Amino acid sequence: MSTDLLSIGMNFERWQDAVEAAIATEQLQVKGEVRGGQLVQFTDASGAQINILAVEPFATFAGFSSVSRAFADVTMLNDVLALCEISDAAGNEIAAVTANLSQGPLLVDEGRLEFQPISFTALGMDIQLYSDAVxxxxxxxxxxxxxFSESAQLVDIGSGAKELNASLDFSAQVLEAEYRRNALTGCRFIHATVDGLFPFDVCIPDTISAELPAPGSVIVGRAVLAANLLAYSGGGGCGGSCACGSGGCGGH
Known part of the structure; x- marks a missing residue:
């Protein structure tokens, strides 16, 4: 089971199961055309997303409709993974991270996109909670x-020693937390807004804590970082007839 799926309430044994369940809803949206295929997205009412690249190299990856807002220079490293150099409102760089970008396959040939409005969500994999900062x-x-994004650091030094990914090690203080329920599975998860190095949301399985993290508590651990460009639009609805099918979309 993919642990980033668990963070948004998708308790499927296989990625293929998640894709087939999303297709069965007939609520997929075509986000754009890619090399003769399609980039398709399912967005649950809880904010949970499944992104499906239905053309080679075929990929499925999780996302989330975040409430956070940031700005970043964005450079695609492959069809899914983006290097995001995050800045404050004055243009001063805060951090460099790698993230799975929901529109990534549409932008892979675009080069560097400067000062883009963007949202980030840390999909928690290995998480611990503390009652307060002390x-x-x-x-x-x-x-x-x-x-800390190890992959962003590897890109910065030009190292090919490891395969790049969207993992992020982080610590952040909770501003507000709530339960959300994934309509696709009925499973509950925790969504939190946090005070961190840069603006991002956090999603974690509700099995991590018997109760909601209180404001002022601390979330720390490793996550898959998902991102959405906020000024990008494209595509339209496709109902249940998207080209992905039952065998064409592998896990990323």
Whole structure:
């Protein structure tokens, strides 16, 4: 099972099961044409997303409709993974991260896109919770508000030593948390807005905590970072007849 799927309430044993369930809803949206195929997206009422690239190299990847807002220079590294150099409103760089970008396959040949409005969500995989900043710092010696993308660092130094991915190690303080329920599966998950190094949301399985993380508590761990460009639009509805089919979309 994909742990980033679990973070948004999709408790499927296989990616293929998630794709087939999304197709069965007849609520897929074609986001654009890619090399003779399609980029298709399913968005659940909870904000959970499944992105399907229905053309070679065929990929499926999770996303989320985040409430956070940031700005970044965006460069596609492959059909899905983007290098995002995040800036503040004045254009000063805050952090460089890699993220699975929902519109990525449509932008892979576009080159560097500067100062794009973008939203980020950390889809939690290996997560711990602390009651407050003092408890976190005493227990770990870590710095609150940390965000580290190993793949962004590898890109910066030009190293090909490891395969690049969208993992992010982070710590952030909870501003607000709520339960959301994935309509595709009926499973509940936790969505939080946080105070971190840059603006992003966090989604985690509700099995991590018996109750909602309180404001001021700390979320720390590793996540898959998902992103959406906010100023990009394209495509339209396709109902249940998208070209993906039952065998053409593998897991990314």
């Amino acid at each position: 408890s976190y710092e005493n227990a770990t010696g870590g710095v609150l508000g940390m965000a």
